[in-house]
Amino acid sequence: MNQRARIAMPEADVTALIEGSRKLQLATINPDGTPHLVTMYYGLDEGRIAFWTYGKAQKAVNLARDPRVSCLIETGDDYAELRGVLLYGVAKQVGEHERVLEIGLEIARRMTPGVPDADLRPYVELTGRKRIAYVVERTKVVSWDHRRLT
Template sequence: MNQRARIAMTEDEVAAFLAASRKLQLATINPDGTPHLVTMFYALADGKIGFWTYGKAQKTLNIARDPRVSCLIEAGDDYNELRGVLLYGIAKQVEKTLDLGLDIARRMTPGVPDDLLLPYVEQTGRKRVAFVVEPTRVVSWDHRRL
């Protein structure tokens, strides 16, 4: 077995890693072809990465033009601790903006009750759109196995 295969996570390990993490780096494609990279909080929607953003945000405009995205979720400080998942996919706008927004708000603020989160989600949700990423390729690594 080569080293790349040794450090790859199983599907279950990828799912657990995504469930335990809260932030990702989202890359979309600018009109000139350069990457647009931002950090986003996310939630899982049926096991897939979901995020929301303002309808007029650059990432929203980029996705409308070209829905291809990549999402990087990583952890670890030293080389032998590095773990991560790089997910390539297609961002699809979904209708459940407030539901996904509430899930994201819960992950952003663990322990805050829904009755305190809901007013924020409802207010900010008026200007937001939600996306779910349909994965086309997943790459993972866990250097703790080295």
Template sequence: MNQRARIAMPDDDVTAFVENSGKLQLATINPDGTPHLVTMFYGLDEGRIAFWTYAKSQKARNLARDPRVSCLVEAGESYDELRGVLVYGTAALVDDREHVMAIGLKVARRTTPGVADELLLPYVEKTGLKRVAYVVESTKVVSWDHRRLR
């Protein structure tokens, strides 16, 4: 077995890692072809990565032109602790306002664990007026867990 295969996470570990992480690096494509990379909080929508952003943000403009994305969720400080999941796919625009708000609430719950929904809803409703949401349709997933080398 090669080293790449040894460090790949089993599917259940990939799912658990994405479910239990809080933020990701989102790459979209700028008009000149360069990557636009930002840190995003995210939620899960039927197991898929979902996020929201201001409608006039650079990432939203990029996604309107080209919906391809890369989403990196990673952890670890030293080489032997590095773990990550890289999801390649397309970001599907969510245009239903209720669905946008539901995604916003999922993101808010993950960024403020233990805070009751009734306290989160005013924030979600206010900031959601200027936001759009996306769900990532995965085309390829790559994972690694260097702890498996021990």
């Protein structure tokens, strides 16, 4: 077995890392073909990564032109502790405003654990007026867990 296969995580571990994290690196494609990379808080929509952004943000402009994305979630400081998931996919824009707010509330919950929904809802409703949301449909997943090398 090669080293890549040895460090690949089983699907259950991939799911646990995605569910247990709050931030990811989101890459979209700029008009000149270069990557546009940003850190995003995200939520989950039936197990799929979901995020929102302002409609005029560069990532939204990029996604309107080309919906392909890469999402990186990684943890660990030392090499022997590194674990990560690189998810390739297509960002599908959510059309219904209520769903945009639901995704926003899910993200807000993950950003501020323990804060009651009643306290988060005014922020979500206010900022949600200018935001659009996306759900990422996976096309490929690459994972690694360097702890498996020992």
